[in-house]
Amino acid sequence: MLKKHFKLISGTANRKLADEVAKILKIPLTPVEIKRFHDGEIYCRVLESVRGCDVFIIQPTSPDASLNLMELLIMVDALKRSSPDKITAVIPYYGYCRQDKKTKPREPITAKLVANMIETAGVDRVITFDLHVAQVQGFFDIPSDNLEVVPLFAEYIQNKKLKNIVVVSPDAGGAARARYFGKVLNAPIAIIDKRRPEPNVAKVENVIGNVKGKTAFLVDDIIDTAGSITEAANILLRFGAKEVYALATHAVLSDPAIERITKSNLKEVVVTNTIQIPKEKMIGKLKVISIAPLLAETVKRTHEGLPMGVVYEQMYKKLERKIK
Ligand code: R5P
Numbered sequence: 469m470l471k472k473h474f475k476l477i478s479g480t481a482n483r484k485l486a487d488e489v490a491k492i493l494k495i496p497l498t499p500v501e502i503k504r505f506h507d508g509e510i511y512c513r514v515l516e517s518v519r520g521c522d523v524f525i526i527q528p529t530s531p532d533a534s535l536n537l538m539e540l541l542i543m544v545d546a547l548k549r550s551s552p553d554k555i556t557a558v559i560p561y562y563g564y565c566r567q568d569k570k571t572k573p574r575e576p577i578t579a580k581l582v583a584n585m586i587e588t589a590g591v592d593r594v595i596t597f598d599l600h601v602a603q604v605q606g607f608f609d610i611p612s613d614n615l616e617v618v619p620l621f622a623e624y625i626q627n628k629k630l631k632n633i634v635v636v637s638p639d640a641g642g643a644a645r646a647r648y649f650g651k652v653l654n655a656p657i658a659i660i661d662k663r664r665p666e667p668n669v670a671k672v673e674n675v676i677g678n679v680k681g682k683t684a685f686l687v688d689d690i691i692d693t694a695g696s697i698t699e700a701a702n703i704l705l706r707f708g709a710k711e712v713y714a715l716a717t718h719a720v721l722s723d724p725a726i727e728r729i730t731k732s733n734l735k736e737v738v739v740t741n742t743i744q745i746p747k748e749k750m751i752g753k754l755k756v757i758s759i760a761p762l763l764a765e766t767v768k769r770t771h772e773g774l775p776m777g778v779v780y781e782q783m784y785k786k787l788e789r790k791i792k
Pocket of ligand 1: 566639641642670689691692694696697
């Protein structure tokens with residue numbers, strides 16, 4: 469049972485997810501008016517008092533990343549000026565996260581810039597899912613929870629009851645994620661040697677590890693143009709994999725992702741609903757796992773000052789039981 473003075477607010481980026489969370493928590497979403505001026509500026513007004521409340525705003529910075537980020541900042545500003553007790557920004561997909569370091573001179577580090585903007589706007593705490601790299605959490609000087617979807621995906625894989633599987637990272641940067649999955653599933657891993665000659669172009673040349681005769685599960689954080697996973701699927705099959713599935717937390721799905729996935733050799737592409745997927749992109753190969761139950765539990769526990777560790781322990785225990 470949620471205490472008094474609790475408010476859940478949704479931006480326009482993923483209203484469906486916010487509705488699911490509100491339903492699980494058995495509370496109505498606090499109404500807000502969000503509209504655009506003719507010049508594109510965003511207007512926001514919270515339609516009921518939030519004075520003294522513990523407020524949670526759900527707003528991923530999904531495509532259009534800049535627009536949704538700006539909407540989040542403006543909503544936070546509207547709230548901050550309305551005397552809440554605390555503001556938690558729930559950002560299931562944290563855009564601008566891939567620019568987390570300088571790889572060439574005179575480049576920005578947008579993952580840090582956006583963290584600064586969110587803090588400056590007046591957010592007290594953030595909740596994210598599967599940041600591109602975990603250390604981005606340290607770009608925030610306010611408390612943050614970066615939730616993993618590994619148990620949700622691991623359960624999905626386990627339910628297929630397949631033998632002889634291999635977990636594959638589509639690039640060296642994702643090796644730690646694949647290793648973690650491999651540990652949870654008690655499966656070997658492989659890594660694809662991917663290079664990026666330019667942004668959004670993926671070139672793969674080699675597979676490190678044995679995939680021959682195995683069902684390969686590619687695990688990644690983001691599917692953007694789907695170049696990485698489709699190229700990876702091709703090379704895995706060339707190296708003798710029996711079949712290839714792809715799992716990724718954030719379904720950005722920029723063009724030509726859907727076309728590439730449709731034409732690809734991928735058996736299934738499993739994503740979550742951190743980003744709301746438009747109807748026209750919901751092709752048959754795409755399976756969506758909802759993060760709403762996990763998010764609802766996190767919001768509830770954050771509000772009540774309870775730890776999340778036990779929830780993960782339970783999820784992993786359940787998986788272990790299935791492995792045995
Ligand atoms: C890159 O480091 C990320 O982890 C993803 O692999 C990448 O963003 C996917 O992009 P795309 O789908 O355009 O290949």
